[in-house]
Amino acid sequence: MKLLVTGGAGFIGSAVVRLAVARGHTVVNLDALTYSANLANVASVADSPSYAFVQADIRDRAAVDAIFAAHRPDIVLHLAAESHVDRSIDAPSDFIDTNITGTFNMLEAARKYWVAEGLRECFRFHHVSTDEVFGSLPADPDLQFTENTPYDPRSPYSASKAASDHLVRAWYETYGLPVVLSNCSNNYGPYHFPEKLIPVIILSALSGKPLPIYGDGSNIRDWLYVEDHADALLLVATKGTPGRSYNIGGENERTNLQLVQTICAILDRLHPRAAGRYADLITFVADRPGHDARYAIDPTRIRTELGWRPSVSVEEGLERTVLWYVENRDWWRPLLTRHGVGQRLGTAKPTT
Ligand SMILES: NC(=O)c1ccc[n+]([C@@H]2O[C@H](COP(=O)([O-])OP(=O)(O)OC[C@H]3O[C@@H](n4cnc5c(N)ncnc54)[C@H](O)[C@@H]3O)[C@@H](O)[C@H]2O)c1
Numbered sequence: 001m002k003l004l005v006t007g008g009a010g011f012i013g014s015a016v017v018r019l020a021v022a023r024g025h026t027v028v029n030l031d032a033l034t035y036s037a038n039l040a041n042v043a044s045v046a047d048s049p050s051y052a053f054v055q056a057d058i059r060d061r062a063a064v065d066a067i068f069a070a071h072r073p074d075i076v077l078h079l080a081a082e083s084h085v086d087r088s089i090d091a092p093s094d095f096i097d098t099n100i101t102g103t104f105n106m107l108e109a110a111r112k113y114w115v116a117e118g119l120r121e122c123f124r125f126h127h128v129s130t131d132e133v134f135g136s137l138p139a140d141p142d143l144q145f146t147e148n149t150p151y152d153p154r155s156p157y158s159a160s161k162a163a164s165d166h167l168v169r170a171w172y173e174t175y176g177l178p179v180v181l182s183n184c185s186n187n188y189g190p191y192h193f194p195e196k197l198i199p200v201i202i203l204s205a206l207s208g209k210p211l212p213i214y215g216d217g218s219n220i221r222d223w224l225y226v227e228d229h230a231d232a233l234l235l236v237a238t239k240g241t242p243g244r245s246y247n248i249g250g251e252n253e254r255t256n257l258q259l260v261q262t263i264c265a266i267l268d269r270l271h272p273r274a275a276g277r278y279a280d281l282i283t284f285v286a287d288r289p290g291h292d293a294r295y296a297i298d299p300t301r302i303r304t305e306l307g308w309r310p311s312v313s314v315e316e317g318l319e320r321t322v323l324w325y326v327e328n329r330d331w332w333r334p335l336l337t338r339h340g341v342g343q344r345l346g347t348a349k350p351t352t
Contacts, residue, residue, distance in 0.1 A: 002072065002075075003020050003025050003028070003237070004067065004075070004076045004077070005017055005020070005028070005077045005079065007078075007080030007081060008027070008042065009033060009053075010031070011189075012230065013029070013080070014042050017042050019230045020234060025234075028053075029042060029052070030054050030058070031055065031056075035340070041191045054067055058106055059105060061108065065113075068113040072117070074120075075126065075237050076110055077126045078125065079128045080098065081098060081160075082098050083157070084195055084196070085132075086195075086288065086346025087346065088156035089288070089346035089347075090345055099161055100164055103164035103167055107168065107171045111175055124179070124240070125177055126179070126182070127168040127180070128233060129161050129164065130158065131145050131247065131249070131295045132153065132157065132292065133165055134150075135158075136152075137293065141253075144296040144297060145247060145296065145297055146298045146300070147245050151165070154290050154292060165245075168181055169181070169243075180243075180244060180245070182248050183246075184229055184297075185249040185295055186250075187223075187225075187226045188224075188318070189227060192321075194342075197256065197259070197260075198263065198321065199332070200212065201260050202263060202322055203325065204281070208281070209281070210281055210283035213256055213284050214286070214288050215284070215291060217256045217257030217284065218255050219293055219294065220255050220295070221253070221256070221259075222252060223259070224250030229248060232302065235302075235306050239306055246306070247297045247299060247302065248297065249299045250297075251299065251310060252314035253294075253296055260282060262315065264279040265278075266322045267322060270319075285344070289347070
């Protein structure tokens with residue numbers, strides 16, 4: 001199959017690109033190369049005859065039309081987005097432009113192409129979204145997000161993703177465009193840009209700096225190893241039922257504090273400090289405004305309909321991730337000078 005992957009130079013998109021090429025698909029990677037992109041993430045496939053890269057912005061409709069016409073994909077996996085909640089608090093307009101208007105452009109370009117191709121039945125537009133569109137859950141373990149949970153986004157990031165999900169569903173209902181959607185929990189793993197919690201903690205620890213935890217560290221996330229997510233995405237894109245959405249989760253709920261303590265214990269074993277333990281560096285910092293308390297995914301639909309479940313436990317995935325960052329300093333060192341990295345972002349107080 002020929003896949004058009006948007007955002008394929010980012011964290012999750014690059015995992016999809018690497019896995020798709022390994023599985024024999026032809027991949028066109030469309031990416032604007034924003035601050036979070038890195039072509040090193042796809043260096044392992046860059047010379048493959050099954051891979052092509054096109055630098056383009058999904059806000060540029062003419063460029064997107066030209067890519068559809070030139071490459072004629074069977075499936076679109078749409079991941080390109082502004083993805084960092086803290087940046088969305090400081091500068092929401094990029095999130096509106098890329099996540100909403102950019103998705104609108106992708107849908108219109110896909111629809112034009114699909115019509116021109118004679119409404120090909122096997123064509124799919126897979127929109128990759130987040131569990132954050134469902135809002136925040138209380139601690140009760142019986143409560144989880146299902147595909148029928150009402151949308152209740154609470155940050156500019158999650159609101160922009162929710163808006164894009166609504167557009168995608170509307171293009172299915174109104175125009176019959178064969179879409180599938182997925183809403184996934186927090187990802188982690190190799191090639192994670194060093195502004196998100198797990199790489200921030202690992203890189204701070206390796207530099208002997210304080211390990212910042214927002215609030216009291218009680219926020220709960222459902223962690224999924226990125227390569228498991230890529231596997232699920234290829235399954236949803238190729239086997240999902242048009243018009244349907246699939247929740248994807250790791251079945252690995254942890255508080256942020258538990259997660260950081262686990263990373264510290266792994267580092268103590270793999271890369272001991274000269275004196276003391278890594279957990280001694282844990283520092284609680286001011287919370288994120290509107291910080292969602294808990295996300296948890298009910299993965300019943302993807303498990304029963306598509307036979308998918310995560311293969312990597314959080315302990316095993318964190319061990320692989322820590323080892324990867326210890327061994328790949330040449331990957332992350334240059335990223336530390338990118339705009340905003342290493343700074344505390346997203347502290348804007350709500351206006352009254
Ligand atoms: N990271 C997570 O835990 C998580 C969880 C669930 C869903 N998602 C979703 O998965 C997708 C990918 O997330 P990620 O963590 O890999 O993000 P990322 O920030 O690492 O990568 C985003 C990629 O999109 C590209 N991009 C941004 N704006 C663009 C534009 N206007 N035109 C073309 N390319 C553009 C960037 O250059 C970058 O390569 C996003 O849609 C995100 O909402 C992420």
